[in-house]
Amino acid sequence: MRGSELPADVKDQLVVVIGGSSGIGFEVARRVVADGGEVVLGGRDRERLDQAVAALGPAASSRVVDVTDKSSIAAFFDPLTRVDHLFTPGSSYGRGRLTEISDELAESPFRSKFWGQYYAVxxxxxxxxxxxxxxxMAGAYSVRPPVDGAAYAACNGALESLGRALALELSPIRVNVVSPGMIDSDLWARLPQDVRERNAAAFSRDTLVGRPGxxxxxxxxxxxxxxxxxxxxSVLYPDGGFSLR
Known part of the structure; x- marks a missing residue:
């Protein structure tokens, strides 16, 4: 039996983006709307969500959600009658060396990034x-860990495994994982310029294309x-070859 001859599009479909008020999430939402779809954005900051919705137009709406709170995630999805696609880039975490980082900060990638996405799904x-x-959303540190982020690297690896396992469990719903390298987004723009430039230079040296994405x-x-x-x-690495070096 033949399947679809061409990839589907998002026209007339509802896409939920948790973490959609900025960065990769917002750009995905913008493209969905431009292609005739609708988006529901989730995030912690009501003001930033309102700004994103205003920029996207009437095909966009938003709800506040805290991805570290299971009840907040449940309340976010409760009024939705259907979801065609879910993308979950929103999280907040820290990282550091095993012997220097606090337990709370070390656990933050799993609380926010792993469990947040698990309960969203x-x-x-x-x-x-x-x-x-x-x-x-995982990250290329899953396969090339930093020296100051053991728990963070492990979280990204766990998310890649979660994606494969859920693809089996939830079939025919498709489940995939994107694991980007350093992306020049507004997340980095919020950091001091010297920190941003130092990290960009180091990442550029470690990629095949010689720059952040x-x-x-x-x-x-x-x-x-x-x-x-x-x-x-599948796991897709838009990382400029970082994971190969």
């Missing part, structure tokens, strides 16, 4: 169409995973 599943998809490049990878109807259980 759990609450989305009853609303997800069989033809729908989930794209989880752009938000547009990362968003393109997400939309491929979201819309290609023959891709599931």
């Amino acid at each position: 759990k609450n989305a599943v009853p609303k997800l169409a069989d033809t729908g998809s989930v794209v989880l 752009t938000v547009a490049e990362a968003a393109q990878a997400v939309l491929y995973l979201m819309t290609n109807t023959y891709t599931t259980g």
Whole structure:
């Protein structure tokens, strides 16, 4: 039996982006709206969500959600009657050396990034169409760990395994993982210039293309995973070859 001859598009589909008020999440939402879809954005900051919705127009709406709070995640999904695609880049965490970092900070990637995405998927599943998809957000440190982020690297690796396991469990819903390298987004722009430049220079040396990625490049990878109807259980590394060095 033949499958779809071409990847699906997002026209007339509802895409939920938790972490959609800025960066990769916002760019994905912008492209979905431009292609005729609708988006529901989730995030912690009501003001930033309102700004994002205003920029996206009437095809966008938003709800506040705290990805470290299971009840908040459940409340976010409760009023939704359907979800065609879910993308979950929103999280907040820290990292540091094993012997220097506090327990609370060391645990933060799992509390926010891993469990936040796990419970987002759990609450989305009853609303997800069989033809729908989930794209989880990990990171290329899963395969090339930093010297100051053992728990953070482990969290990214756990998310890649979670994506593969959920692809099996939730089939025919497709589940994939995007694991970007350093992306020149507003997240980095909020840091001091010397910190940003030092990290960008180090990452550039460790890639094959010699530079950090752009938000547009990362968003393109997400939309491929979201819309290609023959891709599931995959991990995609838009990292400029960082994971190969």
